[in-house]
Amino acid sequence: MIEPPAPETRTNRRGRRSRQEILDAAARVMSVRGYAGTSMSALSKETGLPKSAFYHHFESKAGLLSAVMEQGAHAFFAAMRETHRNPPEDGTPHERLRWYLRRTGDVMENGEEFLRLLLVLVMSREAAEAPEALQTVISVREEGRAYMAHMIRSSFAGAGEETADQVANALAAFGMAGYDGAFVALQSEGGGRPVSEWMDQLADALAALGEAIVAGGADAC
Amino acid sequence: MIEPPAPETRTNRRGRRSRQEILDAAARVMSVRGYAGTSMSALSKETGLPKSAFYHHFESKAGLLSAVMEQGAHAFFAAMRETHRNPPEDGTPHERLRWYLRRTGDVMENGEEFLRLLLVLVMSREAAEAPEALQTVISVREEGRAYMAHMIRSSFAGAGEETADQVANALAAFGMAGYDGAFVALQSEGGGRPVSEWMDQLADALAALGEAIVAGGADAC
Amino acid sequence: MIEPPAPETRTNRRGRRSRQEILDAAARVMSVRGYAGTSMSALSKETGLPKSAFYHHFESKAGLLSAVMEQGAHAFFAAMRETHRNPPEDGTPHERLRWYLRRTGDVMENGEEFLRLLLVLVMSREAAEAPEALQTVISVREEGRAYMAHMIRSSFAGAGEETADQVANALAAFGMAGYDGAFVALQSEGGGRPVSEWMDQLADALAALGEAIVAGGADAC
Amino acid sequence: MIEPPAPETRTNRRGRRSRQEILDAAARVMSVRGYAGTSMSALSKETGLPKSAFYHHFESKAGLLSAVMEQGAHAFFAAMRETHRNPPEDGTPHERLRWYLRRTGDVMENGEEFLRLLLVLVMSREAAEAPEALQTVISVREEGRAYMAHMIRSSFAGAGEETADQVANALAAFGMAGYDGAFVALQSEGGGRPVSEWMDQLADALAALGEAIVAGGADAC
DNA sequence: AATGAATGAGCATTCATTCAT
DNA sequence: CATGAATGAATGCTCATTCAT
Numbered sequence: 001m002i003e004p005p006a007p008e009t010r011t012n013r014r015g016r017r018s019r020q021e022i023l024d025a026a027a028r029v030m031s032v033r034g035y036a037g038t039s040m041s042a043l044s045k046e047t048g049l050p051k052s053a054f055y056h057h058f059e060s061k062a063g064l065l066s067a068v069m070e071q072g073a074h075a076f077f078a079a080m081r082e083t084h085r086n087p088p089e090d091g092t093p094h095e096r097l098r099w100y101l102r103r104t105g106d107v108m109e110n111g112e113e114f115l116r117l118l119l120v121l122v123m124s125r126e127a128a129e130a131p132e133a134l135q136t137v138i139s140v141r142e143e144g145r146a147y148m149a150h151m152i153r154s155s156f157a158g159a160g161e162e163t164a165d166q167v168a169n170a171l172a173a174f175g176m177a178g179y180d181g182a183f184v185a186l187q188s189e190g191g192g193r194p195v196s197e198w199m200d201q202l203a204d205a206l207a208a209l210g211e212a213i214v215a216g217g218a219d220a221c
Numbered sequence: 222m223i224e225p226p227a228p229e230t231r232t233n234r235r236g237r238r239s240r241q242e243i244l245d246a247a248a249r250v251m252s253v254r255g256y257a258g259t260s261m262s263a264l265s266k267e268t269g270l271p272k273s274a275f276y277h278h279f280e281s282k283a284g285l286l287s288a289v290m291e292q293g294a295h296a297f298f299a300a301m302r303e304t305h306r307n308p309p310e311d312g313t314p315h316e317r318l319r320w321y322l323r324r325t326g327d328v329m330e331n332g333e334e335f336l337r338l339l340l341v342l343v344m345s346r347e348a349a350e351a352p353e354a355l356q357t358v359i360s361v362r363e364e365g366r367a368y369m370a371h372m373i374r375s376s377f378a379g380a381g382e383e384t385a386d387q388v389a390n391a392l393a394a395f396g397m398a399g400y401d402g403a404f405v406a407l408q409s410e411g412g413g414r415p416v417s418e419w420m421d422q423l424a425d426a427l428a429a430l431g432e433a434i435v436a437g438g439a440d441a442c
Numbered sequence: 443m444i445e446p447p448a449p450e451t452r453t454n455r456r457g458r459r460s461r462q463e464i465l466d467a468a469a470r471v472m473s474v475r476g477y478a479g480t481s482m483s484a485l486s487k488e489t490g491l492p493k494s495a496f497y498h499h500f501e502s503k504a505g506l507l508s509a510v511m512e513q514g515a516h517a518f519f520a521a522m523r524e525t526h527r528n529p530p531e532d533g534t535p536h537e538r539l540r541w542y543l544r545r546t547g548d549v550m551e552n553g554e555e556f557l558r559l560l561l562v563l564v565m566s567r568e569a570a571e572a573p574e575a576l577q578t579v580i581s582v583r584e585e586g587r588a589y590m591a592h593m594i595r596s597s598f599a600g601a602g603e604e605t606a607d608q609v610a611n612a613l614a615a616f617g618m619a620g621y622d623g624a625f626v627a628l629q630s631e632g633g634g635r636p637v638s639e640w641m642d643q644l645a646d647a648l649a650a651l652g653e654a655i656v657a658g659g660a661d662a663c
Numbered sequence: 664m665i666e667p668p669a670p671e672t673r674t675n676r677r678g679r680r681s682r683q684e685i686l687d688a689a690a691r692v693m694s695v696r697g698y699a700g701t702s703m704s705a706l707s708k709e710t711g712l713p714k715s716a717f718y719h720h721f722e723s724k725a726g727l728l729s730a731v732m733e734q735g736a737h738a739f740f741a742a743m744r745e746t747h748r749n750p751p752e753d754g755t756p757h758e759r760l761r762w763y764l765r766r767t768g769d770v771m772e773n774g775e776e777f778l779r780l781l782l783v784l785v786m787s788r789e790a791a792e793a794p795e796a797l798q799t800v801i802s803v804r805e806e807g808r809a810y811m812a813h814m815i816r817s818s819f820a821g822a823g824e825e826t827a828d829q830v831a832n833a834l835a836a837f838g839m840a841g842y843d844g845a846f847v848a849l850q851s852e853g854g855g856r857p858v859s860e861w862m863d864q865l866a867d868a869l870a871a872l873g874e875a876i877v878a879g880g881a882d883a884c
Numbered sequence: 885a886a887t888g889a890a891t892g893a894g895c896a897t898t899c900a901t902t903c904a905t
Numbered sequence: 906c907a908t909g910a911a912t913g914a915a916t917g918c919t920c921a922t923t924c925a926t
Contacts, residue, residue, distance in 0.1 A: 018885085018886085031345075032345060032346050033257070033345060033346060033347045033349075034255055034256075034257055034258070034341070034345040034347040035255075035258075036254070036255055036257040036258030036347070037255070037256075037257030037258075037345065037347035039919075039920065039921080040920075040921060040922085041919075041920075041921090049886090049887095050886075050887050050888070051887090051888095051921085051922085052886075052887055052888080052889095052922090052923080052924085053885085053886065053887075054921095054922095055921090055922070055923075056885070056886070056887095060921080060922080061921065061922090116344050116345070119340070119344050119405065120255070120341060120344045120345050122405060122408055122409045123337050123340050123341045123344070123405070123408055124252075124253060124254060124255040124258065124337070124341050125253050125254060126254050126255040126257070126258035128254075137409075138409075141409050141410065173406060173410075173414065174399075174419075174422050174423075174426070176402070176406065177399060177402025177403050177405065177406050177419070178395075178398060178399060178402055179402065180401065180402040180405045180406070181397070181398025181399055181400070181401040181402030181403075181405070182398050182402075184340065184343060184344070184398065184401045184402070184405070185394060185397065185398050185401070187343055187344055188343045188358075188359075188362050189362065193394065198395075198398070201395050201430070202395075204430060204433075205395070205426040205429065205430055208426065208429035208430065208433070209422070209425060209426055209429065212425075212429070239910080239911085260894080260895065260896085261895080261896060261897085262894075262895075262896090270911085270912090271911075271912050271913060272896085272897080272912095272913085273897085273898080273899085273911075273912060273913075273914095274910080274911060274912075275896095275897095276896090276897065276898075277909085277910065277911070278910090281896080281897080282896065282897090460889080460890085473787075474787060474788050475699070475787060475788060475789045475791075476697055476698075476699055476700070476783070476787040476789040477697075477700075478696070478697055478699040478700030478789070479697070479698070479699030479700075479787065479789035481915075481916065481917080482916080482917060482918080483915075483916075483917090491890085491891095492890075492891050492892060493891095493892090493917085493918080494890075494891065494892075494893095494918085494919075494920085495889080495890060495891075496917095496918095497917090497918065497919075498888085498889065498890070499889090502917080502918080503917065503918090558786050558787065561782070561786050561847065562697075562783060562786045562787050564847060564850055564851045565779050565782050565783045565786070565847070565850055566694075566695060566696060566697040566700065566779070566783050567695050567696060568696045568697040568699070568700035579851075580851075583851050583852065615848060615856065616841075616861075616864050616865075616868070618844070618848065619841060619844025619845050619847065619848050619861070620837075620840060620841060620844055621844070622843065622844040622847045622848070623839070623840025623841055623842065623843040623844030623845075623847070624840050624844075626782065626785060626786070626840065626843045626844070626847070627836060627839065627840050627843070629785055629786055630785045630800075630801075630804050631804065635836065640837075640840070643837050643872070644837075646872060646875075647837070647868040647871065647872055650868065650871035650872065650875070651864070651867060651868055651871065654867075654871070681906090681907090702898075702899065702900085703899080703900060703901085704898075704899075704900090712907090712908095713907075713908050713909070714900085714901080714908095715901090715902080715903085715907075715908055715909080715910095716906090716907065716908075717900095717901095718900090718901070718902075719906070719907075719908095723900080723901080724900065724901090
């Protein structure tokens with residue numbers, strides 16, 4: 001005789017679901033109120049789960065943050081790779097950069113929650129108690145820079161591998177700063193301007209700076 | 222023989238001084254731990270003043286934040302105007318932009334505390350209880366953009382007033398994003414790269430984008 | 443070998459009991475020191491429970507007061523109805539009033555705590571933050587008056603229903619004032635005089651006033 | 664040549680005036696919020712005087728309460744004696760009691776503030792720190808009882824001095840309870856019924872009880 | 885796996901009071 | 906006589922966390 005799980009069963013086997021609900025709520029609330037500004041009680045109210053459930057699934061508040069960041073990072077870069085699956089195989093660097101960055105802007109819009117929390121953690125040390133989360137932050141920044149370098153390198157592939165590398169190294173940090181700055185502006189000034197416009201302008205700038213490097217050799221940093 | 226007032230006198234009658242000490246400590250600590258992450262007790266320990274003294278000088282924690290932001294904003298823009306007192310009267314837009322932005326970078330280094338707190342407030346809503354502080358944040362962003370426009374306009378003055386205006390309007394937001402993004406990078410990756418390099422690269426990008434606008438008319442946004 | 447639960451076990455799982463302990467302590471202390479004069483810390487010391495336990499069981503200090511008043515009112519009127527279960531079915535109004543009021547006096551002695559807190563809340567607005575408690579106060583006064591009317595009406599039942607009603611309406615408020623005034627005197631002058639004497643005298647007065655109404659029709663208010 | 668006091672002089676010589684302002688504000692606020700519920704800060708805001716001024720004029724919060732009570736008691740009994748200056752020299756005890764109590768009701772209406780604070784102090788021990796004030800409370804109750812006895816004795820003077828004394832002793836406490844109870848009712852139920860009606864009914868009751876004593880000798884307590 | 889009760893440290897804020905000017 | 910600044914204890918309340926069931 002089969003005992004089908006009641007649709008609103010109070011028993012166990014909701015483990016995985018609860019865990020994910022908690023992670024989602026934590027990402028949502030912490031990205032808005034910051035880590036210190038988010039209390040376990042608030043998350044308990046938000047999810048309807050008792051506070052003790054949080055400690056069943058996570059070691060501590062800091063551990064919860066770490067898990068949130070890890071999952072967010074994973075999703076973010078997965079989305080990035082996914083959206084860039086079929087890059088253009090020719091075209092000017094400018095065109096290619098536009099293609100890359102436009103898509104990158106789409107990912108920004110979807111990963112707003114994660115990026116907001118990431119930047120808050122970057123700026124303030126309010127989560128000093130969560131070293132794992134801080135480690136994730138550092139990795140994400142690093143990987144982000146690497147990804148930006150990859151996009152630039154690909155876009156300048158036509159200029160030769162060595163040159164493309166040189167350009168990518170020179171501009172990756174600046175590209176990422178443009179990305180971060182655009183995100184800050186979007187958070188601050190709201191929808192005054194669509195993301196795509198920010199990304200196009202960034203592509204324009206990177207293209208111009210890159211061409212200068214290609215043309216001049218080592219004259220620009 | 223003169224009896225100088227003991228430098229560490231425990232008297233009252235030091236109203237203004239206490240107030241400023243509190244403001245300084247609050248700016249320092251809040252910029253590091255965020256608003257929610259900064260407790261009045263922590264500030265009390267930091268300053269040596271009892272908690273009640275804080276409520277003598279400020280209405281509440283939110284009121285203290287507002288005062289911190291106001292004073293920080295005032296100092297920031299004062300430093301900006303001061304450092305740009307004798308702008309170059311000729312030279313290429315590129316040279317002029319470099320001059321402006323280099324100095325702007327110096328102000329960034331001195332105003333790190335203020336800018337960090339500002340960005341944290343921009344990103345998270347953790348200070349929703351301090352509407353005056355949020356208002357200051359908005360004003361600062363606005364004024365910052367206007368200042369960036371002013372620098373670009375001045376740099377392109379040689380191309381005619383109307384063109385300079387057009388360039389400034391088209392690039393001010395991007396310039397500010399570059400500034401913000403560089404600040405984020407500095408907070409995150411630390412001193413891997415001096416501010417001046419960031420600012421030079423930003424000047425290069427703005428110059429290139431600006432020249433394109435001057436050359437092409439309305440082809441770039 | 444049986445391990446009986448230690449009678450003073452420090453376990454949790456005693457939700458109801460803790461709640462009741464808190465209510466009792468609050469009733470006791472608040473009735474003596476007033477609402478504003480009673481601190482949560484004092485109640486914490488009194489009960490041995492940590493302050494946070496209070497907020498687990500009640501929303502706030504005001505909510506605690508409301509619960510105290512509600513439970514007190516419930517117990518008070520239950521005791522009243524209980525003590526008057528078998529009223530005399532004949533006798534003069536004077537005799538019957540004495541029977542009723544004597545028993546009412548007993549309830550006063552047992553409900554001293556509740557009545558003291560009730561009167562403090564009636565007199566001062568010190569619990570303005572607890573509107574539910576104030577509502578209870580109003581209900582209790584109303585119900586008290588109705589109960590006094592019921593006692594008078596029953597006592598004068600021999601004079602016909604209409605007359606009894608008339609007498610009850612005319613004297614209920616005065617009867618209640620006598621009850622309140624006697625309680626005040628007992629609080630103030632202490633045991634100079636037993637409650638029964640106060641109640642007898644009140645019965646005498648109500649009987650005399652009532653007879654006058656019965657005799658004269660509408661000549662007394 | 665007369666030096667008129669400048670209407671808004673900032674200098675001294677406002678001592679007496681400040682003191683009285685403080686006393687008035689304290690009586691007003693404490694009678695509404697209770698002693699514990701009234702903070703020195705609230706009184707400071709209410710009067711516009713700095714908190715330190717309070718300690719210039721009074722020793723402490725408890726001392727202030729004592730002064731408030733003392734002044735209130737003084738005024739209350741002065742008003743009582745004043746309003747009863749020309750008592751009726753003949754008439755039935757009933758008529759005379761009505762005359763006395765009606766006027767007593769007027770004093771109640773004017774002394775509401777004082778009586779409210781008095782009763783709160785009687786009921787709760789929230790001012791245990793102010794023994795002088797508590798002493799005043801006791802004295803006032805005592806003097807009140809004596810005054811009630813005086814009114815009854817005068818009203819029954821026609822029955823002979825000894826009998827009048829007997830009646831006064833037997834009824835003074837009850838009379839005062841009726842007075843207190845009426846005051847409680849007025850605070851609680853508000854203006855549902857004018858004071859004069861309460862006082863008339865009390866006079867009726869006292870007259871009836873008194874006549875019974877006069878008639879029966881020692882049969883009533 | 886899930887939960888209601890408990891816990892004590894810590895929170896922002898207000899308290900009565902003091903004191904130098 | 907008047908006052909603005911200071912002070913530390915206490916206020917009501919929330920925090921992250923634990924634990925028996």
